[in-house]
Amino acid sequence: MLATMDIATTLVERSKLQDLNFQDIPFGKYFSDHMLEADYENGEWKSVEIKPYQPLLLSPSIAALHYGQAIFEGVKAYRDVNGEAFIFRPQDNFRRFNVSADRMQMPHVPEEIFMEGMKQLVALDHKWIPEKADHSLYIRPFMFSSDELIGVRPSEKYKFLILLSPTGPYYNAPMRIYVEEQYVRAVPGGIGYAKAAGNYGSSMYATALAKKKGYDQVLWTDAFEHKYVQEIGTMNVFFIIGDKAVTPGLELGTILDGVTRNSALTILADMGYKVEERRVHIDELMEAYKNGELKEVFGTGTAATISYIKELRYKDFTMNFDCDSWKAAPNVKKTLNGIREGRIPDKYGWMVKVH
Numbered sequence: 625m626l627a628t629m630d631i632a633t634t635l636v637e638r639s640k641l642q643d644l645n646f647q648d649i650p651f652g653k654y655f656s657d658h659m660l661e662a663d664y665e666n667g668e669w670k671s672v673e674i675k676p677y678q679p680l681l682l683s684p685s686i687a688a689l690h691y692g693q694a695i696f697e698g699v700k701a702y703r704d705v706n707g708e709a710f711i712f713r714p715q716d717n718f719r720r721f722n723v724s725a726d727r728m729q730m731p732h733v734p735e736e737i738f739m740e741g742m743k744q745l746v747a748l749d750h751k752w753i754p755e756k757a758d759h760s761l762y763i764r765p766f767m768f769s770s771d772e773l774i775g776v777r778p779s780e781k782y783k784f785l786i787l788l789s790p791t792g793p794y795y796n797a798p799m800r801i802y803v804e805e806q807y808v809r810a811v812p813g814g815i816g817y818a819k820a821a822g823n824y825g826s827s828m829y830a831t832a833l834a835k836k837k838g839y840d841q842v843l844w845t846d847a848f849e850h851k852y853v854q855e856i857g858t859m860n861v862f863f864i865i866g867d868k869a870v871t872p873g874l875e876l877g878t879i880l881d882g883v884t885r886n887s888a889l890t891i892l893a894d895m896g897y898k899v900e901e902r903r904v905h906i907d908e909l910m911e912a913y914k915n916g917e918l919k920e921v922f923g924t925g926t927a928a929t930i931s932y933i934k935e936l937r938y939k940d941f942t943m944n945f946d947c948d949s950w951k952a953a954p955n956v957k958k959t960l961n962g963i964r965e966g967r968i969p970d971k972y973g974w975m976v977k978v979h
């Protein structure tokens with residue numbers, strides 16, 4: 625591991641922690657006392673600092689606001705049964721962050737700033753990691769272009785920040801999902817595999833239409849035939865078909881390479897499922913449903929971990945699932961949460977301790 629980097633740190637005068645009601649912390653609403661901020665200019669990262677959480681002072685002409693060079697990550701920190709702080713698989717988020725940076729023609733954030741900065745920030749604000757089961761501290765690293773110039777070209781200046789947001793149990797009742805055939809999230813050659821801000825802005829319209837029809841989210845399909853399924857909203861999707869666990873493959877660059885997806889694949893294989901990463905056609909799913917082979921459908925992602933799907937609607941065909949009888953998804957959820965909260969041995973080496 626890298627040597628401890630010297631990060632200039634300015635502490636808050638008064639912590640906001642006592643103002644927080646841990647009984648009621650909606651996702652993404654509250655932020656911890658401190659944040660990390662770094663600036664890229666003239667080809668190098670400089671002025672890495674940890675300071676009180678505060679507004680940024682930015683020119684209205686900054687490039688990110690106009691042309692969307694902006695990427696982010698989502699990571700979580702947990703407290704184990706002994707009260708010690710751990711971050712779940714941050715190295716995977718670090719790698720993915722720079723994959724997104726490449727695609728958006730942005731500079732890499734060096735490992736020492738991303739990893740060491742995250743650890744030092746979490747260590748400083750470790751009291752913000754809620755102690756209760758199903759609670760965690762959401763970590764939001766992000767980067768955007770900050771040239772003060774209205775011209776379409778890659779920026780010369782960038783800002784990288786990390787925010788921390790305590791979060792309670794993500795209330796996820798089993799969802800009703802609409803298979804989207806008109807609007808698309810990702811195309812081969814596009815930016816679907818990057819955690820780029822524009823992917824989220826561009827998905828809201830179709831999601832709002834699905835909500836109007838009474839669904840919680842859309843299941844995105846491929847841009848050409850609208851037959852091959854991709855992801856559910858901002859989660860990867862899994863199908864339990866007989867003794868197989870199937871999820872869309874990464875090869876076309878239209879799927880976000882989720883850390884939770886990868887963890888679920890590992891756990892499902894350990895549970896004895898045959899795991900398959902490949903193209904999944906909607907007709908295959910309907911066929912398997914009619915035969916009674918399609919047993920479970922669920923989404924995976926850092927925010928909600930595992931989300932059960934109770935209804936999948938494709939054209940006039942509705943697939944219903946009895947989530948209470950499921951085996952795979954609840955088991956994956958239990959194992960993942962157990963590892964993260966230190967109740968199950970971390971045999972995969974996923975937890976990184978914060979000193």
Ligand SMILES: *Cc1c(COP(=O)(O)O)cnc(C)c1O
Pocket residue numbers: 698819855857858859860880881882883884885924925926927
């Ligand atoms: C972040 C994200 C996921 C889930 O990735 P995790 O690393 O598991 O949090 C899945 N799909 C999309 C589109 C995402 O943005």
